[in-house]
Amino acid sequence: MSCGTGGSSCETPRRRGAFVVLAILALIFVVLSIFSFLKSRNQVTPDTVSFGPYQAADGKRVFQAYNCMGCHTMVGNGAYLGPDLTQEYKHAGPAWLAAFLPSAGGWPTTAAVRAQLLDPNQQADGGTDSIEAYLKKFPGAAERIERRGGGTTMMPNLPLTKDEIGQLIAYLKYTSAMNTEGWPPKVEVQGFDRRVQLAHGVIATAEAAPAPAAPTAAAPATVDPVAHGAQLVKDNGCVACHATDDKKLVGPGWGGLYNSTVKLSDGSTVIADDAYLRESIRQPNAKIVAGYPTGVMPAYETLLKDDEVNAIVAYLHSLEKQ
Amino acid sequence: MQIEFQTQRLSMRFFMLMLVLFVLQVGYGLLLSLQQTDPTVLAGVMNFNVARAEHLNLGILWILCGFIGAILFVGPLLAKREMVAPWLIKLLFYAVIVIAVWNFFTLRLAQFGIAGWWQGQPWLQQGLEYLEAGRIAGVLVLIGFAILAYVVLRTFPPVRQWNEIHWGLGLGVSALMAVWVFGLFYVARLDLQEYFRWFVVHYWVEGVWEVIHITLVGFLLVLMFKVDVKSVGFAVFWGVMLVWLSGLIGNAHHYFWIGTPEFWQFWGSLFSALEPLPLVFCFWHIYLDAHVNKRPLENAPAFYFILGSVVLEQIGAGILGFTMTFALTNVWSHGTWVTPGHAHLALFGTFGMLGIAAAYYAVPLLRKVPNYDQRLGKLGFWLVLTGVLGMAFSFAIGGTVQIYVYRILGLDWFGGDVARAMGVFKLMLPLFGTVFAVGAGVLAYDLLTLGRRVAVPAGTDAHGEAATAHATTRWSRPLSGFEAGIWLMLMWIFGTIITLGLLSFNLPRVRVEGDPTLPYLLAGVGYPGLLLVTLLFVWRFLASMEARANAVAAPSLLRVLPAQA
Numbered sequence: 001m002s003c004g005t006g007g008s009s010c011e012t013p014r015r016r017g018a019f020v021v022l023a024i025l026a027l028i029f030v031v032l033s034i035f036s037f038l039k040s041r042n043q044v045t046p047d048t049v050s051f052g053p054y055q056a057a058d059g060k061r062v063f064q065a066y067n068c069m070g071c072h073t074m075v076g077n078g079a080y081l082g083p084d085l086t087q088e089y090k091h092a093g094p095a096w097l098a099a100f101l102p103s104a105g106g107w108p109t110t111a112a113v114r115a116q117l118l119d120p121n122q123q124a125d126g127g128t129d130s131i132e133a134y135l136k137k138f139p140g141a142a143e144r145i146e147r148r149g150g151g152t153t154m155m156p157n158l159p160l161t162k163d164e165i166g167q168l169i170a171y172l173k174y175t176s177a178m179n180t181e182g183w184p185p186k187v188e189v190q191g192f193d194r195r196v197q198l199a200h201g202v203i204a205t206a207e208a209a210p211a212p213a214a215p216t217a218a219a220p221a222t223v224d225p226v227a228h229g230a231q232l233v234k235d236n237g238c239v240a241c242h243a244t245d246d247k248k249l250v251g252p253g254w255g256g257l258y259n260s261t262v263k264l265s266d267g268s269t270v271i272a273d274d275a276y277l278r279e280s281i282r283q284p285n286a287k288i289v290a291g292y293p294t295g296v297m298p299a300y301e302t303l304l305k306d307d308e309v310n311a312i313v314a315y316l317h318s319l320e321k322q
Numbered sequence: 323m324q325i326e327f328q329t330q331r332l333s334m335r336f337f338m339l340m341l342v343l344f345v346l347q348v349g350y351g352l353l354l355s356l357q358q359t360d361p362t363v364l365a366g367v368m369n370f371n372v373a374r375a376e377h378l379n380l381g382i383l384w385i386l387c388g389f390i391g392a393i394l395f396v397g398p399l400l401a402k403r404e405m406v407a408p409w410l411i412k413l414l415f416y417a418v419i420v421i422a423v424w425n426f427f428t429l430r431l432a433q434f435g436i437a438g439w440w441q442g443q444p445w446l447q448q449g450l451e452y453l454e455a456g457r458i459a460g461v462l463v464l465i466g467f468a469i470l471a472y473v474v475l476r477t478f479p480p481v482r483q484w485n486e487i488h489w490g491l492g493l494g495v496s497a498l499m500a501v502w503v504f505g506l507f508y509v510a511r512l513d514l515q516e517y518f519r520w521f522v523v524h525y526w527v528e529g530v531w532e533v534i535h536i537t538l539v540g541f542l543l544v545l546m547f548k549v550d551v552k553s554v555g556f557a558v559f560w561g562v563m564l565v566w567l568s569g570l571i572g573n574a575h576h577y578f579w580i581g582t583p584e585f586w587q588f589w590g591s592l593f594s595a596l597e598p599l600p601l602v603f604c605f606w607h608i609y610l611d612a613h614v615n616k617r618p619l620e621n622a623p624a625f626y627f628i629l630g631s632v633v634l635e636q637i638g639a640g641i642l643g644f645t646m647t648f649a650l651t652n653v654w655s656h657g658t659w660v661t662p663g664h665a666h667l668a669l670f671g672t673f674g675m676l677g678i679a680a681a682y683y684a685v686p687l688l689r690k691v692p693n694y695d696q697r698l699g700k701l702g703f704w705l706v707l708t709g710v711l712g713m714a715f716s717f718a719i720g721g722t723v724q725i726y727v728y729r730i731l732g733l734d735w736f737g738g739d740v741a742r743a744m745g746v747f748k749l750m751l752p753l754f755g756t757v758f759a760v761g762a763g764v765l766a767y768d769l770l771t772l773g774r775r776v777a778v779p780a781g782t783d784a785h786g787e788a789a790t791a792h793a794t795t796r797w798s799r800p801l802s803g804f805e806a807g808i809w810l811m812l813m814w815i816f817g818t819i820i821t822l823g824l825l826s827f828n829l830p831r832v833r834v835e836g837d838p839t840l841p842y843l844l845a846g847v848g849y850p851g852l853l854l855v856t857l858l859f860v861w862r863f864l865a866s867m868e869a870r871a872n873a874v875a876a877p878s879l880l881r882v883l884p885a886q887a
Contacts, residue, residue: 014559014563015489015559015563018563018566018567021567022563022566022567022570025567025570025571026570028571028589029570029571029573029574032574032585032586032589033517035583035585036513036517036577036582036583036586037513037514037517037582041583043513043581045510045511046510046511046512047510057510060510060512061437061439061444062435063449064437064444064448064449064450065432065435065436065437065439065444065449066371066432066433066435066449067371067372067375067429067432067447067449067454068371068449069371069449069450069451070369070370070371070372070374070375070432070449070451070454071369071370071371071374073657074512075512075513075516075579075580075581076579076580076656076657077451077516077519077580077657078451078657079370079371079374079451080657080658080659080661080662080724081357081358081361081370081736082736083728083734083736083740084657084734091734140734144735147735147738148735148737148738153737154361154362154736154737154741155361156365156366156369157366158433158435159434159435160435164435174512175512178512178513178581179581180579180580180581181578181579181582181583181584181587182579182653183578183579183653183656184657184729185653185654185729185833187729187730187731187732188833188834189730189731189732189833189834189835189836190834194836195731195732195733195836196731196733196739198731198836198838199726199727199731199733199739199743200739200742200743
């Protein structure tokens with residue numbers, strides 16, 4: 001395909017014509033772009049969205065700092081290891097996110113979400129402080145708890161602080177409110193069980209994660225307090241953050257913790273006796289162990305009865321350093 | 323051919339650096355494919371997002387090294403004089419190494435949530451796909467591009483004397499720098515951030531790299547077949563122009579679902595459907611250039627990789643890009659494994675293979691071993707080609723399953739539902755990845771040590787076989803234009819089947835009743851069909867080229883025939 005034996009370039013006149021057409025196309029593109037970001041488009045912007053004291057605009061910075069897009073997609077762009085996060089807030093709600101994010105390695109249980117609902121920010125944002133109403137409002141949270149609660153996830157734990165978690169929730173609230181022109185497409189296959197059956201050829205309940213059946217069958221109070229404590233720890237999803245040996249997950253490991261000397265963040269030391277352990281469950285922010293962030297663990301003051309706290313402490317006595 | 327200009331030798335270091343970065347990138351790719359099957363692999367040490375950031379970052383860097391190497395090698399030939407300011411080129415080389423090492427340390431900070439915020443900008447890393455590097459690296463890269471553009475434009479003759487190759491490279495290196503600027507500021511709105519992010523990513527790939535690619539393919543063919551520049555001028559001109567005319571508004575296919583208005587769906591579907599045109603053009607052009615003159619292949623691996631580059635551009639960028647470019651198909655493929663199938667073929671295939679082709683052309687000349695042993699190069703080619711086609715197959719079919727489970731059935735538990743359904747294809751990925759990695763290792767070893775190993779034994783030709791072994795009949799008979807057209811048509815027929823498969827997710831039978839038979843069937847025919855036809859076509863094309871080795875060389879005065887004369 002030769003263009004002959006003319007001068008050094010025989011395409012000069014055509015090049016001029018092509019540049020003119022290119023300029024027209026560029027103009028079209030610029031006009032379309034301007035219309036895309038006009039105020040009349042009514043697209044939500046991050047400066048108008050907040051969660052409690054936290055701003056969505058700050059959440060976007062946290063989202064980028066942890067390179068969330070390196071595993072997840074956001075408006076469908078990013079990596080494909082984990083789910084799309086655009087509408088995660090809309091599906092699971094702020095309390096589930098607050099229970100999940102600090103200990104992303106484990107799926108939150110009902111009790112873990114309930115603990116978050118004590119937070120006034122959560123009550124204001126979710127519009128309720130009752131777990132039943134919350135799960136009704138955010139069916140995605142109910143489905144996640146029922147099928148996965150207490151199990152382990154594919155996601156590593158991230159060193160998120162309390163503020164970063166609030167900011168991320170605000171950011172996900174913003175992306176949930178965005179108009180993405182109908183993406184992701186609405187699911188139109190009816191019936192959850194049917195959908196799971198179509199995916200795997202089996203009924204959902206047969207495949208469910210280990211946790212769901214247990215909570216209602218809570219052990220009678222007469223049983224061994226250590227076993228009772230172990231059950232409570234499981235139901236409340238404590239092990240999402242605390243290892244039963246002395247490893248650091250999100251919070252301190254429990255193995256050999258009882259009666260050991262603990263260094264606190266204010267520089268003082270304390271013996272991990274019964275009183276200390278009870279206080280750390282009821283008001284975890286009263287004494288923070290050196291090297292751990294404040295405000296990540298919810299207070300169990302009103303969530304656990306005295307005998308339940310004692311059972312958990314008894315269970316902690318039984319854990320040896322490994 | 324002799325090396326005429328001393329500054330051509332500067333390309334050598336960039337080719338060597340390219341190979342090192344390539345092997346590292348493939349290593350990260352293998353790790354990622356293992357983490358896809360088992361996310362606990364190296365969790366907490368090298369999380370998936372960090373490995374992926376490195377994988378993308380190194381991918382861009384080594385492709386750029388290949389471009390720079392190729393441009394430095396052909397630049398003096400185009401200018402008919404030495405490159406200006408060789409010290410700047412040496413500086414550029416060290417800058418690339420510094421950036422690669424810097425990114426290795428800064429991208430890791432994502433595991434600790436450190437972006438290095440200062441003056442409202444993330445200076446260390448910014449957690450945006452393809453643009454993960456922070457502002458410090460970004461500014462360094464901008465300086466690097468400025469050096470490249472300065473050196474190339476200063477070396478070239480005055481604009482009035484430019485031919486099509488000068489135009490393509492001149493526009494390419496300038497636009498490379500200009501487009502990068504759009505990635506250098508923090509945007510608070512998600513929709514606006516994605517809008518500008520695609521300025522860099524789309525316009526780089528479909529605006530700038532494509533232009534450099536078409537131009538370099540044209541000029542390498544000129545060098546390899548010793549024809550006149552004018553014989554490719556026409557194809558380079560129309561290739562470049564069609565790339566820009568379709569790709570400028572074609573960027574709209576990234577604006578379907580990011581929060582921008584619906585009208586982009588119309589413009590994106592229309593213009594990006596035209597984007598394969600220049601690629602079909604380029605495909606046809608390599609056929610003509612390679613077949614109208616009957617010279618034997620002197621440097622087989624170099625031509626193998628040029629052919630691979632043009633064919634995979636046709637398949638990966640052209641056909642697979644086309645299948646997912648319409649709003650009605652993209653709504654399903656978007657955000658699934660279907661897209662990396664396209665991306666791996668398009669990025670490695672088109673741009674990576676071009677860099678390797680340029681290295682195979684230049685390195686033997688620079689090391690003065692024109693009669694080098696070509697067997698390892700050919701072996702490496704077949705390994706990476708098979709590997710990348712297999713990876714694309716795993717991605718595409720795995721992605722089809724993912725669309726069904728994730729989008730049609732709405733199950734969003736990756737551990738329990740989505741990954742489980744995709745299981746087989748997640749396992750196939752590291753398998754083909756290993757084939758690819760072995761190929762990459764062979765290529766890197768061959769090129770790094772080329773000319774330092776034992777020469778070809780006497781009695782065999784450079785292809786390592788007795789010259790009479792080549793049959794000129796049947797599979798290796800000359801490839802006619804009609805036959806090449808049939809192959810191209812077959813590829814597009816399978817492309818159409820894939821498009822219909824993605825479209826069929828819209829049917830009530832699939833979407834409401836949840837019956838995946840039709841999309842699975844169409845994908846199950848379309849993807850393997852397309853990839854097999856690709857493999858067979860490359861084999862057939864190269865067999866016909868190899869057969870020339872023992873054909874009587876055509877009279878040396880015969881230049882490329884004007885096809886339309």
